[in-house]
Amino acid sequence: MDFQRAGNKFSCDLKQRSLLILTGESRYSWTHQITARKNDFPNGNVRQRRNRISLTFRRCVDDEEEAARIIEKNLVKNVYDHIADDFSASRYKMWPLVEEFVDKVPKDHFVIDLGCGNGKNLLKIRDHGLGLELSSNLARICGERNIEVSVGDCTKTQLRDEICDVVISIAVLHHMSTVKRRIEALKEIGRILRPGGKAMVTSWAMKQKSEKGKTSNYAKKENSEKSTNSAHLPIHKARTNFEAQDVLVPFKGSKEGKSTDPAAKHRFYHVFMEGEMKSLALAAGYFSEIEEIYDDGNYVLFLRK
Amino acid sequence: MKLLTHNMMQSHVKGISRRFPLLIKPETVRVVEQEFNPDFVRRMLGRIEYEALQQAMTWLGHEGKLPKDCPSEDENNEDILKAIHHALLEVEMVEGKLVCPESGREFPVKNGIPNMLLNEDEV
Numbered sequence: 001m002d003f004q005r006a007g008n009k010f011s012c013d014l015k016q017r018s019l020l021i022l023t024g025e026s027r028y029s030w031t032h033q034i035t036a037r038k039n040d041f042p043n044g045n046v047r048q049r050r051n052r053i054s055l056t057f058r059r060c061v062d063d064e065e066e067a068a069r070i071i072e073k074n075l076v077k078n079v080y081d082h083i084a085d086d087f088s089a090s091r092y093k094m095w096p097l098v099e100e101f102v103d104k105v106p107k108d109h110f111v112i113d114l115g116c117g118n119g120k121n122l123l124k125i126r127d128h129g130l131g132l133e134l135s136s137n138l139a140r141i142c143g144e145r146n147i148e149v150s151v152g153d154c155t156k157t158q159l160r161d162e163i164c165d166v167v168i169s170i171a172v173l174h175h176m177s178t179v180k181r182r183i184e185a186l187k188e189i190g191r192i193l194r195p196g197g198k199a200m201v202t203s204w205a206m207k208q209k210s211e212k213g214k215t216s217n218y219a220k221k222e223n224s225e226k227s228t229n230s231a232h233l234p235i236h237k238a239r240t241n242f243e244a245q246d247v248l249v250p251f252k253g254s255k256e257g258k259s260t261d262p263a264a265k266h267r268f269y270h271v272f273m274e275g276e277m278k279s280l281a282l283a284a285g286y287f288s289e290i291e292e293i294y295d296d297g298n299y300v301l302f303l304r305k
Numbered sequence: 306m307k308l309l310t311h312n313m314m315q316s317h318v319k320g321i322s323r324r325f326p327l328l329i330k331p332e333t334v335r336v337v338e339q340e341f342n343p344d345f346v347r348r349m350l351g352r353i354e355y356e357a358l359q360q361a362m363t364w365l366g367h368e369g370k371l372p373k374d375c376p377s378e379d380e381n382n383e384d385i386l387k388a389i390h391h392a393l394l395e396v397e398m399v400e401g402k403l404v405c406p407e408s409g410r411e412f413p414v415k416n417g418i419p420n421m422l423l424n425e426d427e428v
Contacts, residue, residue: 069425108344110352127394128345130310136420143418148310152421156428158317160325163352194352 005030013042028082064178071177075248075268077134083251083265084137088118097295098170099124101200109165112192114154114185115172119147130164132157155184159192167192167199171298173277174203174269177246182270183283190286190305199303201281206242206271208297235266242271277301306419308361309393312353314419316405318427326357327412328404329364339394343383346390351378353393362392 001020003010006029014020022030034054040047080087094102098121105111105125113122116131119142131149133139142149152158154172167189176182189199236247248266277299278292289304315324355375362368371392376385403412403419410427413420 066425107342108348110349127339127342130313134422136418139418140416143416148307150306150310150314150419150421153423156317156423158314158421160313160315163313 001032002035003030003032068177068181071268076175079267080135081137088141091118091120105166111166112164114169119145122147155181157188161191162194163192165197169201171202173201177268182280186281186284190284193305195305197305201301202298204271205297205299206245206273208241246270272299306398306414306417307394308396311361312358318405318408318410321407323407329361331365331398331401333400334365335397335399336395341390343386346386347378358392365396367396
């Protein structure tokens with residue numbers, strides 16, 4: 001059996017009836033294969049190959065909620081923990097629409113950023129804001145930038161009722177893997193906002209082209225390539241249109257970061273159809289005003305409690 | 306973790322009724338000067354639980370630095386507002402634990418960041 005990680009190769013003569021278990025990070029970082037050849041050469045001897053059987057064990061999950069937890073742990077939290085530094089280096093600019101929204105918030109209003117990533121949207125808010133982030137490595141980066149942050153899950157936060165004036169949740173809702181969890185996340189926003197408080201929620205849109213035919217900055221080319229993985233989710237190819245609403249999106253990152261196994265960087269995304277976020281916000285209750293707009297490959301919700 | 310943050314949080318463990326305030330077990334505390342914004346302090350006075358803020362200051366070894374009674378939202382005395390500003394934004398727990406007042410569940414605080422994630426069986 002041959003193992004490979006970031007240019008390191010390692011061959012191992014597995015004894016008959018032996019079992020080899022890859023655990024933890026090794027499951028992602030090492031690839032393994034049985035090279036196709038007729039003979040092996042253990043300790044300088046020639047040995048003809050006979051039948052070899054490889055069994056891969058996987059656990060199937062029936063329960064939707066358990067499946068959602070596993071998807072979001074393995075394909076959202078763990079991936080962001082893994083790519084945190086590279087991801088942060090590529091996310092330094094505020095999206096203009098978010099900046100416009102944040103700039104209008106009075107300096108005595110309290111802002112909570114649910115899923116704050118590396119804290120780029122809190123840099124201007126500073127003392128009158130608080131971030132919540134699922135990935136502890138991204139939260140660490142916030143801390144290093146002197147941004148007030150806690151590690152938490154935005155569908156079940158530790159925040160008190162009606163504690164803040166403004167909530168932003170930018171590019172977070174598309175990482176929730178079930179309708180129920182998307183609604184829970186919106187309900188949490190409603191619960192922590194004071195009456196009259198405002199929220200801005202953005203997510204990726206399935207549609208990467210506007211009506212005028214202008215392609216979003218993200219999807220410049222259309223050369224979709226179909227590929228699937230063990231989770232039976234299509235793997236999205238950068239700068240193409242989405243082929244399904246539930247997809248895995250690889251994180252490319254910087255050149256130095258490219259050496260490790262790309263499978264460790266697949267993030268789960270649910271990309272939205274027009275009006276979908278709006279109907280979820282209606283289902284969440286709490287909101288007296290709900291507006292949805294499309295902007296550059298994203299749907300944006302503006303909510304008022 | 307600033308005490309404003311502490312004041313905004315509660316225990317989110319399922320099946321309990323007493324959620325607030327989270328008890329503080331500090332290991333490292335620091336004071337970092339922050340820009341004073343009286344309007345913000347006044348606004349937060351209407352939102353925070355004042356007793357819990359006093360209690361938190363005591364836990365962090367800064368007792369007796371706040372006025373006994375909660376000032377009103379139109380408080381104009383700058384010394385009073387500055388004392389509250391100091392408690393809300395300048396006294397921070399760097400290392401330690403937050404503890405659920407009912408279940409005793411502990412949440413670690415490391416490098417100033419509370420980890421409030423619950424396990425599957427706690428939600």
